[in-house]
Amino acid sequence: MTSHPTPPARRPHDLRRSMIVFLFAACFVLVSVPILTHPIPPLSDYVNHLARMDIIAQLSRDPDLSRFYYLSWTILPNLMMDLIVPVIDRFVNIYVAGEIYTLMCFALIAAGTLTLNRSLFGVWSALPLVAFPLLYNGIFLIGVMNYYFGIGLALFALAAWSFLRDKPWPWRYAVSTAFVIALFFCHLFAAGVYGLGLLAFELDRLRQTRGTPLKPRLLLFVSAGLPFLPIIPMLIASPTWGLTGDNYWEPQGKIEGIEMVVNVYFDYVAILLSAVVGIALVWAARHRLLQVHSLMLPLLLVAGVVYLAMPRVIFATYMADQRLPVAVAFLVLGAMRVDLRNRLARRGFAVVLLLLLVVRVGEVQVVWNRLTQWTVAFGQSVNEIKRGSRILVAYADVQGGNDPRDLGLVHAACLAIIEKSSLVTTAFTVKGKQILRVHKPYRDHVDTEDGTPPLTEQLLVTEEEPSADGPRYWDLWPQNFDYVYLLFTERGAPNPDSDRLQLVSEGERFQLYKVIPPSAPPS
Known part of the structure; x- marks a missing residue:
């Protein structure tokens, strides 16, 4: 040598x-x-970034997006x-x-x-x-x-x-x-x-x-x-x-x-x-x-x-x-x-x-072809969401996202931004890291610190009362959100809160629930 x-x-x-x-x-x-055969590759942050790109391109002509988001160049x-x-x-x-x-x-x-x-x-x-x-x-x-x-x-x-x-x-x-x-x-x-x-x-x-x-x-x-x-x-x-x-x-x-x-x-x-x-x-x-x-x-x-x-x-x-x-x-x-x-x-x-x-x-x-099963199911679940809705993302498993095969699910809910012009709590809106911001009426209801979404147990204890150790964006969530994506759960898993959640769609490792607002009688 x-x-x-x-x-x-x-x-x-x-x-x-x-x-x-x-x-x-x-x-x-x-x-x-793999890139050309998988328009939504199962990469952790990718869909979140792509949703921001869509907001930049569509914001001026989409009233639902402009209701929730603005850009701070x-x-x-x-x-x-x-x-x-x-x-x-x-x-x-x-x-x-x-x-x-x-x-x-x-x-x-x-x-x-x-x-x-x-x-x-x-x-x-x-x-x-x-x-x-x-x-x-x-x-x-x-x-x-x-x-x-x-x-x-x-x-x-x-x-x-x-x-x-x-x-x-x-x-x-x-x-x-x-x-x-x-x-x-x-x-x-x-x-x-x-x-x-x-x-x-x-x-x-x-x-x-x-x-x-x-x-x-x-x-x-x-x-x-x-x-x-x-x-x-x-x-x-x-x-x-x-x-x-x-x-x-x-x-x-x-x-x-x-x-x-x-x-x-x-x-x-x-x-x-x-x-x-x-x-x-x-x-x-x-x-x-x-x-x-x-x-x-x-x-x-x-x-x-x-x-x-x-x-x-x-x-x-x-x-x-x-x-x-x-x-x-x-x-x-x-x-x-x-x-x-x-x-x-x-x-x-x-x-x-x-x-x-x-x-x-x-x-x-091979792996991406296998993971495409959840991609298709997740896309079908997004079709069930009403345009301009507010979506809360939560985890059923504290270890969710640690397996490389789960990475594509971490920010998959941001597809609702692209397809349904929705507000999604996990969209990257951290000051100093991204240009995307949320308008004041909704700013307190999204994650502005790039943290981990709440667990199911945390949702249950903040359904009617705020967090004991300080305000959290998911506090009193039935009043502030229209849907909840529960990630890293299993198909057929029981409804964690049947009084306030109605199952709309599910697939491998996720469930989509419609929120029953406090003013409505539980089903």
């Missing part, structure tokens, strides 16, 4: 560029299958999807617009990994195509769509810095500043990923130039951070600044965050993919075919320190630390290439890559 801080002098042995383009296209088609490090999807929605329906945006994220990350690799080694290489099987991962299942777009943009930003590192400095800093501002509006953590990669790159550069005067080297090292200065005033001017105190660190979950890079639904698939890639890299290293850029060591060191130090929650954003390993994995792929010396190795690489991707896509497709 060799390290290459600069492009190799000899002509590299790799796939032809036309073959790399062909493989990229083939991999992109394969990775698109401001400087916010979480806006990329809000800016792109409503524009696409002008030409297609909101579900297709969401699919297009998701595939844009996939294309950005895969192409960004390839481009970063090209900027580091000076030649196009096929190895970064291994990014495709990693596009489906544990973090993607959460549905963090702005951050996912930002990962791809951060890869291109680091590639641009590498390309321009020896060019006139105004170009380098101008382009980097533009990327930083764009990444800020993707997600604050995406800007952090670029900062991490840039720090590693400049540490490597500092090591490469040892022997030259220290002062100018340090000056260049420190000045690399100048493009990040605009983040400070933007963050202070943003309502996100008000969430600076909502942070906490915990050691549990650090290993799980690393596992999320390869683990989606089935452990054995993750083990198989990891084993095949690991064995191939070891074999290539032993035969001196694996070339690792000198960026790799500082990248792993910086990423390791940052990951261990990162809190679990930053700016009231959950799973802050666990999002990092996925992004680092794509950076790592960008810093490696394999010398494919003979025809058998080149063909073998293409076959193994496509087989790995087929296994990953097959895993996702």
